[in-house]
Amino acid sequence: MSNESAETGLFDRTIGTGDHKTVGRLWIFAGLGMGLVALVLRLVVALEQLDTGSVSMLEDVNELVQVWSMSRDLLIFGGVVSVLVGIATFIVPLQVGSSSIAFPRGAAAAFWMWEASVAMLIAAYIGNGGPGGGTRDFVVLWTFALGGMMISLVWALICIATTVIGARAPGMRLEMVPLTSWTFLVFALLGILTVPIQVGQLIISFLDVRGDYLSLVDTTSLASVMDTITLAPSIYWLAIPVLGIALDTISVHSGRPLRFHRSTMVATGLLTLTAFGADVTSFGRRIAGTDGVNATDFNNGLMVIALLLSVLPILGALALGGESLKSGRPAMGIPLGSALVSGLLLLAGSVVALLGTIEPIVGFIVNVNNSATGANDVPDLPDALTLNGTTFNAGITALIVTAALVAGLAGISHWGHKIWGRQMNQGLGSLALLSMAGGGALWAVGEILGGLGDQPALPVVADTDGIASVGNLLVLVGVAGLAAGVAMTLLMAVGAGLLKSGSETEPWTGSTLEWMTQSPPSYANFDRQPTVNSAYPLITMDDSASDIEVAAPVTEEVSV
């Protein structure tokens, strides 16, 4: 462990540090910044798509695909995942009672590798690379840069997961891990198991492009590499930490720890299983190929099961959070409001995703009927049922991504005092929440309407009318609102973190270990190694009493 007291210069305090708190802050700042850039780019696409019959602002349809693809790459792996990783890097070691994150230099290196990869990704797109690009070297650079971003995020996730698994405070068994840390553990494990599959595809794409096996006229097909992970239901990967942050926030701001801690852990764990199953079947659907009719049916069947099962754990976890709200004394503010909104958006996303199961279910029934009767009927399904390949899935993604961004706002404001040492601007926070929630909902509705209007997921130049045109307008307004919300969140972070504005008084306290540290925590986090024997070590719990009181902040060793 390095000696922080010797770190005096700006270089030492940023690039040279292995302190998880500084690295976490860097992730949050950079993630919000990249998320904002991504949404501005998406805004450009939305403006262009107001008239889908032609390309006016951009040069041609390939450039349109490039801007769209860049916004998607940067939003998922540049913005949302980075903000979540930032919150995890900061808060997980504190919650599990560790003096640092596991492999602190590795965690810092992951951030800087990610930064370099993001810079390369932007350079690749500027140089006419990426999906839709026409310059071979820059298309190759795109595969390299996106792979670098994914590897560095997996690296950061390994540090987070190792911290929860191996660096917990004495006495803290796995079932006592706070929900945020628990969900980040399963989020990390899922990321470690699925993101490298995309890296493998990128390696093949790299060689394909480099060796001219993929024509430069057809590089739009490269966008499919991201489909596996950015479309529902694989996108539920992002939903897992959303639940953890939301439930921890609800627990603190309702003054009532979750009564069914283990049940909630099981519910979020189940979501991980269904998300993993969905990811694998999504990959299977894409590679099933021409001879894979049976495989496609099989994968469709699994996908439907995964989608159906995904709703239940989300519903269950939120219901358990609702119990705390009902029996506690909720203090409505930015953190609690954001937590509730993120949970509702998540639920909306999973329910809407059920609509997407209709097509594979009907297809399966038709295939079974054909097999039984020896017929070869392929009935014409109504447009509302043929949603695969349309913007419908992007609507679900919009809901989940917005839920993750709002959960980021919840986390940043809930632990704001720990992260920045100051309270964040509440007025700006309210505006950010309204803007993000409204914008995200409109964006999702717009994409879903586009899907019902049979608008293809990949931007193309083709006339659309009616419901799809209304959808495109809603997407424009929605993305603008979401971008404004992210910009305000970034402003809040800059205000509290860099400009040092806001009160230094700790506004609330909770019952997990991070609340026994100073605000912001000292370099080693804890003056003494805490020892715990319950999931909420800072509370005084009287089984005979009907209520549970939250203890005052504790400054000494805690052993309940």
Add this chain to the structure above:
Amino acid sequence: MTDVSVFQAVTDSAPAAQVARPRLQVVGTALASAAAFMGFLGMIGLYIAYRQDVRATGATWLPDGVVIPLTQPNMMLATWSLSGVVVIWALFAMKNDDRANTFIAIGFVMVLGFAYIAQTGYLLSLMDMPLFPTGGEALDVLNRPPLFYGIIGTHIVMTLVAMGYLAAMGLRAVGGQYNAKDLEGLYGAAFFWFTTYAAYLVMWYVIYITK
């Protein structure tokens, strides 16, 4: 003051020892190994799916004139199996604080690692399947050599990383950083070595045996 009280005074005033964090390196390595293995399996999945597509059209998977001999892949399998035994020997020796044997075993593993890479090079030269066409000949798009080379190349990179990791941990062990009670680094390196071995087993069956 008695001897005991002197001892007590010293221990009472000393700061508490940093709580040991066992297995962090092993846990981290296991997670990294899982990530590497999943990336590898993803490529294998693409390979199987694409090969199935090509065969469904009635075409042959390997380009005309390209043959994958079995001798070299089987020898490589034997090399990997032997390396697994030798890695266990290294761990066993370290568990007995026998640094000399640990050093010899790790050196032997390095030799086997280089032997595997050399055998792969020889196999590829026998197969003579160009990755990138150079003379203006038609691209063998159907057979997708990049898939083949992507998988083998990734495995060679994994092997080099495993060798580097094992060498670094071996040097630490020989330098005295590890002993019979604490050989976490060696366990971690061994874990990644066996992951690479498992990846070779998958590759051996999917690419070299079923072709």
